[in-house]
Amino acid sequence: MAVQFVTAAEALARLAEFDTVIDARSPAEYAEDRLPAAVNWPVLDDEERARVGTIYKQVSAFEARKVGAALVSRNIAAHLEREMPGRPKHWKPLVYCWRGGKRSGSLALVLDQIGFRTCVLEGGYKAFRAQVREDLDRLPAKLDLRVVCGRTGSGKTRLLQALRAAGAQVLDLEGLACHRGSVLGVLPGQPQPSQKHFETRIWHELRGFDPARPVYVESESRKVGNLRVPEVLMERMRRDSECIRVELPDESRVRLLMEDYDFFLRDVDLFERQLECLVELRGRAVVDRWKALARGGEMAQVCLELMHTHYDPVYLKSMQRNFAHFEQARVVQPRSGDPDELTRVAAELLAGENTALPA
Incomplete structure (x- = not known):
């Protein structure tokens, strides 16, 4: 089984098919906006995200990835311990982060290795936001x-x-x-x-x-x-x-x-x-x-x-x-x-x- 990547248009058309929509971003990002019915499983909290970003800018990308990997691993483990009991084998989550990169990818990889049918939103929240803007310009004309x-x-x-x-x-x-x-x-x-x-x-x-x-x-x-x-x-x-x-x-x-x-x-x-x-x-x-x-x-x-x-x-x-x-x-x-x-x-x-x- 492999992680499936779906476009924003496809994910939104199939939104009802997913048992859980997981936002892997930080709590502050989640609070500002999110996909409908999404739950927050931050792989980095707000403070951790800022810390990794500072290391990335002031030291190097390599050092930031080392620190970030340890933090992400601990956070994912905590989410699994809290959320996995009672999840059936056929559970199908959709995971996203800001751009569909490392944060959602890390969480999706672990879920996929467990055996869940895991999908990742290609382009992440950024792609979703672009779809929302496009639809807000298009949908009103269709309505009476x-x-x-x-x-x-x-x-x-x-x-x-x-x-x-x-x-x-x-x-x-x-x-x-x-x-x-x-x-x-x-x-x-x-x-x-x-x-x-x-x-x-x-x-x-x-x-x-x-x-x-x-x-x-x-x-x-x-x-x-x-x-x-x-x-x-x-x-x-x-x-x-x-x-x-x-x-x-x-x-x-x-x-x-x-x-x-x-x-x-x-x-x-x-x-x-x-x-x-x-x-x-x-x-x-x-x-x-x-x-x-x-x-x-x-x-x-x-x-x-x-x-x-x-x-x-x-x-x-x-x-x-x-x-x-x-x-x-x-x-x-x-x-x-x-x-x-x-x-x-x-x-x-x-x-x-x-x-x-x-x-």
């Missing part, structure tokens, strides 16, 4: 995107969730980015992924969609928090896609915002820190007034004023400027943001999925 629009607090994310629960195809960019999208959209305790991993998450969703069925997506800005939406996808959403406008009464919008951002109710200090982002746009006096209202328990009033003086005007201008079919959007008017009501609206939307784009 339906852009869910609506002012802040209209329940767009909840409607997407209801659509998904009803069987629709949904691309939840805010969920993938771990951010609510607005200047106050940070999610406590949920750091955003790296830009590369955000793109990988989007790529993974796009390649799983059926082009014959609509894909529902929220009307995002070019950036979701600190992350940029891939340019081709954004242009497809803005220029070519049908819009669905959700209109919810102000009372329901305020209630929904206070439910979805309840962590601000529990931590007013966090809310005040986030409000600082609006000083440049709204002025110190206005922001300080909102802070005082929040400290006084008047969070509903703050939400209402934020909606009317900041979010609504900005949102309307952005939609009219950027989304070509916004003025012809199909309007849906839920009576509330409650789950049962949004389930009803989702069912109505799915019943009319084949409605043609307005001329």
Whole structure:
């Protein structure tokens, strides 16, 4: 039996065939981005990788290989002792490192010698990343995107969730980015992924969609928090896609915002820190007034004023400027943001999925 080398295109087409996808890179490399469902078996940890690299530069490649070989051998032994019990003979792993070289090759050689049907990703993560970039430029054109629009607090994310629960195809960019999208959209305790991993998450969703069925997506800005939406996808959403406008009464919008951002109710200090982002746009006096209202328990009033003086005007201008079919959007008017009501609206939307784009 010999180690098999597979191209990125072949590996991704056959991804479901592999029992385990093993990332042999360091933990820091793995944390930045990785193949879908990959597990990390670093043959060199971050400190060891830096140490070997320093020896390579300052002494010689030969000395670096000697030191690296000892470290790699110990680390592979530790992985085998931890991971091998219970692995059947027919277990089939896919192994990769940065460029499909020594790190993945060393681990794959040992696994192959044990008798496992081991494959190595030719070109490593670098080849995978190139495939992701290529697909992100290609896949959006194949999809029938339906852009869910609506002012802040209209329940767009909840409607997407209801659509998904009803069987629709949904691309939840805010969920993938771990951010609510607005200047106050940070999610406590949920750091955003790296830009590369955000793109990988989007790529993974796009390649799983059926082009014959609509894909529902929220009307995002070019950036979701600190992350940029891939340019081709954004242009497809803005220029070519049908819009669905959700209109919810102000009372329901305020209630929904206070439910979805309840962590601000529990931590007013966090809310005040986030409000600082609006000083440049709204002025110190206005922001300080909102802070005082929040400290006084008047969070509903703050939400209402934020909606009317900041979010609504900005949102309307952005939609009219950027989304070509916004003025012809199909309007849906839920009576509330409650789950049962949004389930009803989702069912109505799915019943009319084949409605043609307005001329």
